[in-house]
Amino acid sequence: xxxxxxxxxxxxxxxxxxxxxxxxxxxxxxxxxxxxxxxxxxxxxxxxxxxxxxxxxxxxxxxxxxxxxxxxxxxxxxxxxxxxxxxxxxxxxxxxxxxxxxxxxxxxxxxxxxxxxxxxxxxxxxxxxxxxxxxxxxxxxxxxxxxxxxxxxxxxxxxxxxxxxxxxxxxxxxxxxxxxxxxxxxxxxxxxxxxxxxxxxxxxxxxxxxxxxxxxxxxxxxxxxxxxxxxxxxxxxxxxxxxxxxxxxxxxx
Numbered sequence: 001x002x003x004x005x006x007x008x009x010x011x012x013x014x015x016x017x018x019x020x021x022x023x024x025x026x027x028x029x030x031x032x033x034x035x036x037x038x039x040x041x042x043x044x045x046x047x048x049x050x051x052x053x054x055x056x057x058x059x060x061x062x063x064x065x066x067x068x069x070x071x072x073x074x075x076x077x078x079x080x081x082x083x084x085x086x087x088x089x090x091x092x093x094x095x096x097x098x099x100x101x102x103x104x105x106x107x108x109x110x111x112x113x114x115x116x117x118x119x120x121x122x123x124x125x126x127x128x129x130x131x132x133x134x135x136x137x138x139x140x141x142x143x144x145x146x147x148x149x150x151x152x153x154x155x156x157x158x159x160x161x162x163x164x165x166x167x168x169x170x171x172x173x174x175x176x177x178x179x180x181x182x183x184x185x186x187x188x189x190x191x192x193x194x195x196x197x198x199x200x201x202x203x204x205x206x207x208x209x210x211x212x213x214x215x216x217x218x219x220x221x222x223x224x225x226x227x228x229x230x231x232x233x234x235x236x237x238x239x240x241x242x243x244x245x246x247x248x249x250x251x252x253x
Contacts, residue, residue: 033180084162090163102164109190133225
């Protein structure tokens with residue numbers, strides 16, 4: 001059922017009887033899974049519209065290969081997703097254009113998580129006010145970009161899942177249920193990996209704040225900057241977590 005209370009357009013009255021067959025149940029499960037993914041895509045897209053505006057310079061300069069690759073992927077998958085939405089069909093031509101994008105999106109996610117882990121480690125090992133200020137500055141200036149990369153990676157993979165389910169339905173309908181279950185497990189694993197990394201980063205912010213407090217008397221200017229950086233990073237993490245509903249964003253259908 002769609003959000004407006006109407007029966008999903010994919011279901012026609014002539015098809016209702018067929019829903020009670022095993023194949024019909026699989027198709028219905030597929031439609032519901034796609035709708036759940038589409039809702040997630042919509043929510044992530046809203047977050048990305050906000051975050052993109054904050055990191056305009058990073059997008060324009062494309063200083064990092066990860067960011068450059070990310071936007072190439074986003075363009076290709078978005079095009080296939082629109083075609084699928086307009087035609088309600090995924091041709092072999094459309095699928096061939098994006099078949100390898102899932103692997104590339106996974107690499108973007110891995111690279112972004114590694115960047116975040118590296119930034120968190122620098123904060124963890126900082127011993128002086130100067131080191132802590134430098135590591136906090138680096139984290140606060142880069143975190144929005146890497147969160148944007150993660151959000152895009154999730155959205156791209158969700159769009160691919162919707163496209164892929166239609167392709168499997170067309171080519172191997174008997175394997176649809178198993179394929180949907182495999183996609184669900186893979187997606188939940190990706191979300192859990194992101195959540196774990198961000199929780200680890202968040203756990204470094206409290207000790208860093210306490211360390212800075214101990215240095216406040218001797219280095220008030222540096223510590224003020226550290227406090228501002230930590231507060232900004234904490235806000236970015238909170239915004240990301242709320243926008244993507246990390247705890248609730250596991251695919252449970």
